[in-house]
Amino acid sequence: MSKLVKVTRVAQERTGQAGLAKTLLRYVFPDHWSFLWGEIALYCFIVLVITGTYLTLFFHPSYDQVVYHGSYAPLRGHTMSQAYKSVVDISFSVKAGLLVRQTHHWAADVFMAAIVVHMMRIFFTGAYRKPREVNWYLGVTMFTVAMLEGYMGYSLVDDLLSGMGLVIGWAVALSIPLIGAPLASLIWNGEFPGGNDFWSRLYIAHVFIVPLLLFALIGAHLLFIMLLRHTQFPGPGRTERNVVGSAMWPTYALRSLGLFCAVVGVLFLLGGLVQINPIWLWGPYHTYAAENGAQPDWYVGWLIGALRSMPNFEPSIDGVTIVPNPFWGGVLFPTVVIGFLYAWPTIDRWVSGDRRRHDLLDRPRDAPWRTAAGAAFATWVATPFFETAGDRLFVQFDIPYTAQVEVFRALWVIAPVIAFVVALRVCKALAASDRHPLRQAPPAHLRRTASGGFEMVEPAPLPSATESNGKLDNGAARVAPPGNYETR
Amino acid sequence: VAQDTLIEERPNLEPSPDAEEVAEIVERGGAGITRKRMLATSAGAAGVALGAAFIVPAASLGPWVGDATVQSPWRRGRRLVDEQGTPVPASAVAMGGFVTAFAEGVDKEALGSSLIVVRIDPASVAVRRDWAPQGIMAYSKICTHAGCAVAMMRYPLFSGNAPGPALVCPCHYSTFDITHGARVVFGPAGRPLPQLPLQIDASGYLVADGPLSGDVGPSWTGVDRGSA
Numbered sequence: 001m002s003k004l005v006k007v008t009r010v011a012q013e014r015t016g017q018a019g020l021a022k023t024l025l026r027y028v029f030p031d032h033w034s035f036l037w038g039e040i041a042l043y044c045f046i047v048l049v050i051t052g053t054y055l056t057l058f059f060h061p062s063y064d065q066v067v068y069h070g071s072y073a074p075l076r077g078h079t080m081s082q083a084y085k086s087v088v089d090i091s092f093s094v095k096a097g098l099l100v101r102q103t104h105h106w107a108a109d110v111f112m113a114a115i116v117v118h119m120m121r122i123f124f125t126g127a128y129r130k131p132r133e134v135n136w137y138l139g140v141t142m143f144t145v146a147m148l149e150g151y152m153g154y155s156l157v158d159d160l161l162s163g164m165g166l167v168i169g170w171a172v173a174l175s176i177p178l179i180g181a182p183l184a185s186l187i188w189n190g191e192f193p194g195g196n197d198f199w200s201r202l203y204i205a206h207v208f209i210v211p212l213l214l215f216a217l218i219g220a221h222l223l224f225i226m227l228l229r230h231t232q233f234p235g236p237g238r239t240e241r242n243v244v245g246s247a248m249w250p251t252y253a254l255r256s257l258g259l260f261c262a263v264v265g266v267l268f269l270l271g272g273l274v275q276i277n278p279i280w281l282w283g284p285y286h287t288y289a290a291e292n293g294a295q296p297d298w299y300v301g302w303l304i305g306a307l308r309s310m311p312n313f314e315p316s317i318d319g320v321t322i323v324p325n326p327f328w329g330g331v332l333f334p335t336v337v338i339g340f341l342y343a344w345p346t347i348d349r350w351v352s353g354d355r356r357r358h359d360l361l362d363r364p365r366d367a368p369w370r371t372a373a374g375a376a377f378a379t380w381v382a383t384p385f386f387e388t389a390g391d392r393l394f395v396q397f398d399i400p401y402t403a404q405v406e407v408f409r410a411l412w413v414i415a416p417v418i419a420f421v422v423a424l425r426v427c428k429a430l431a432a433s434d435r436h437p438l439r440q441a442p443p444a445h446l447r448r449t450a451s452g453g454f455e456m457v458e459p460a461p462l463p464s465a466t467e468s469n470g471k472l473d474n475g476a477a478r479v480a481p482p483g484n485y486e487t488r
Numbered sequence: 489v490a491q492d493t494l495i496e497e498r499p500n501l502e503p504s505p506d507a508e509e510v511a512e513i514v515e516r517g518g519a520g521i522t523r524k525r526m527l528a529t530s531a532g533a534a535g536v537a538l539g540a541a542f543i544v545p546a547a548s549l550g551p552w553v554g555d556a557t558v559q560s561p562w563r564r565g566r567r568l569v570d571e572q573g574t575p576v577p578a579s580a581v582a583m584g585g586f587v588t589a590f591a592e593g594v595d596k597e598a599l600g601s602s603l604i605v606v607r608i609d610p611a612s613v614a615v616r617r618d619w620a621p622q623g624i625m626a627y628s629k630i631c632t633h634a635g636c637a638v639a640m641m642r643y644p645l646f647s648g649n650a651p652g653p654a655l656v657c658p659c660h661y662s663t664f665d666i667t668h669g670a671r672v673v674f675g676p677a678g679r680p681l682p683q684l685p686l687q688i689d690a691s692g693y694l695v696a697d698g699p700l701s702g703d704v705g706p707s708w709t710g711v712d713r714g715s716a
Contacts, residue, residue: 028496131501164636164659171634171706174557181557181708191558192599192635192705229498243496251492288588288602288629290637292658307634307676308660314678316713324707325676326634359498391658401661402674 029252030232030245034125037118039256043263044111045218051104052207058094060086061156061203063196072280080284083199084158088280103271108150110267112299115143123344123374125361127231129354133345135224140341142217145210147299152206154277154297156199161277163285165296167192168307172330177323193287233361240359292391305384306333309408329384337381365434368427375423376416383412558630558704560600561591562684568603568626568694571596575693581607581624584643584653588629589694600704602629603684604638605694606666608653615669619685624694626684627670630705631657633677638664655681669701669715678707679714 012018029035062082068075070085071092080088090097119139122128128136151169155162170192173184187201188194229243238244246252270276282291296304306329315322348370349355364371387408393399446454521527568576568589576589586606594601603626610623619625631638636659643653654673655664662675670681682704685697702714 026494026496028494167635168659174706174708177709181710184557184708193597227499228501229496237495241498243498244493247492247494286637287597287599288590288637290639290658292640304660310676312672312674312676312678314707314713316678319713321678321707321711321713322709324709324711325678326706329676330634357501390661401656402663405661405675 025247025249027226027248027252028229028243028245029248030230030238030243032233034121035230036259037114037121039259040263041111041114041118042218043260044107044114044267045214046260047107047264047267048104048111049211051100051107052211054096054100055090055104056207058086058090058097059083059156061199063158063193063199075280075283078284081158081199083156084279084284087157087159091280099268099272101271102274102276103268105154105276106270106274107267108153109276109297109299110263110270112146112150112297115139115146116299119143119341120374120378124364124371125231125233126348126358126367126370127361128345129348129358130345131228131357132224132231135221135228136345137342138217138221138224140338142214142221143341144338145214145217149206149210149214150297151300152202152210156202156206157277157279158285159277159279160282160285160289160291161279161296163193163287164290165300166285167287168304168326168330171324172307172326175324175327176331177327180324180327193285229359231359231361233363238360240357243359295388295392298385301388302337302381302385303330303334305387305390305408306330308390309384309387309405309412311409333384340377365427365430368424368431371427372420372424376420379419380412380416383408383415556703557706557708558599560682560700560704561594561598562600562696562698562700564696564698566696567592567689568605568686568696576605577692578622578624578688578694579692581605581694583607583609583623584641586641586655589626591696599630599635600628600700602637603627604629604641604655604681606641606653606655608643608666612653612667614667616683616685619683619697621686621688624686624688625666626686626694626696627655627664627666627681628684628700628704631659631662631677632679632681633657633660633662633675633706635706636660638662638681679703679711682714 008018008021011021060082064082065079066082066085068078068080068085068088070076070089072088075088087101090101092098122136122139151165155166155169170184170188173187174180176183184192187198189197189201230245232238232243232245235244246255283289295301307326308329310325310329312325313328314325351369352367362370387404390401390404390408393404394401445457447457449455518524569592570576570580570587570589573590573592575592576587581587584607586604589603589605590596591601596602605624605626607622607624610617610620613620613623613625627638629637629639634657636657638655638657640656640658641653642651642656642663651673653666655666655670656662657675657677660676662677663673664670664677664681665673669683672678672680679702682700682702684700687695687697689695703711
């Protein structure tokens, strides 16, 4: 009896879960390159937790003002908060501090990028349809929470850039009609910048409450995938009722471990080689100081651009403001965007009238209206994102900021319409070319016979994951991968 | 790594008698509870009481309609000082330039304290001329849109159709015309920057000649739009 068998026996006699372990080992993952974005996001989260934990060992979440006498000469003699000073110290004095800090920041940026691309993959292939609506809602929630988490993370540093971001956050909170002022006072414990009470709140939210929430959401997200199995693209042997792909063990687990190592490696390479958020150059935040040409982290760019592009419009009665302007770009716009994402599975059901269960994915061209709507929506969100780079356009190309804003306001309305029309036409053209007779897959495989003729052969049936249990590596479980993935 | 391709059946999600049974078990359990009405009523009453208990702290949280979110330290006679706390003489403000000033004896970080002090040709000051000795004007440095420090000044020489002198916020490009009491000429801000009436004292230093003309910082429901 091998040692492993002893271990599994001991485990079975203590837990009785050998059956579950067997199912998990033979759990089937369909193969498609576009399925890795969610995994990249997951691995970024792991890197964020590990690097973030290291940073908490040295970070002081305190607004107390101190005079800097550290190793970075240009800042000596400057008054700054303990928080900012401790991050400067992490960058210059703590062993591997700068590497870990930069890796943490890069991981946050890649995390958000992976989430966004993953969400687009789910959207454009229709993977959110029944029975996976709940997982779509969980995903949209994670996107929102992760964005907030990132914003809080770089706000904690209290450098000039992050302070400007925080004061805008305060103004956006203030701008909520009726409840804005008390709400902002509640969060900031009175007037901005809020002092130590606010810093304690920001810190515990960033390092404990929100990560815990994200952890729970990720768990629920993965649990739902496990319950329903992955979606798959159509192909030979693939139906709405089965999953065709590689088993957890040995194939997928090892492959995914490889991806994990690659993600960690790339993030640490970025953290070690590519400078990000050099806070010692921005200097400490002061309410009376500001910097031009400042760019936020990419995932809040759409909100800065929305605040910037909004026309000067503040409804008022009798000289008293009712709705302050930051409400439109800072509250209403993201609420509409997130609300649209939450509503999308319902909108899809309503437009298509399709209430059936879907485990096979569409290609974007298969549902032109969905792809066109998604393209228009993405363009609508991306236009203010590009507006955020306006100060760079001003500095690099000398384009006046006033003209830029006018152009972006117009684009905000026009570009989504253009995107819709173009996407619709492209999808329809692609779908039409698919229907061309020469692109049709043959109904069956042909084989040349010894006599020189041809005979039809049915594709060999794929082995079932459950059948192959218990008879590993006897050859019966192995088949050649289906060669032709043409779907029609 | 082995590249097996396996096939697995998906879980059955068809309607199942189990679902009905679950509902039945829950219902049967609930049927044993007598005085359900009383339970529901007391739960409702507890909820209402808890909600009401939150109103008091919520109401005392801070500024409600009409209050100020930012306290202003400015009143007549308060001197303007620089970052080091030394009084600012009128001569420190160059034509077409600006300096940042604070209320004497007040925390510089307090939003109500900081000012952007500019000087332009006195003849081009269109409104509140008696607030602008020698063409020197002081405005709150905190943008009325989103609270960033208004840290840029546009000072063209009025050639051709160049825009007039203005303060620009780097965050969202709100642009305030300083010849007209910092009225908004571009960008998302809805209110002019509050202006501080200035005078020059006997020793040549800048001194406030009254309170700010409006509320400092970003707007909330109920803030006075102010005039420029």
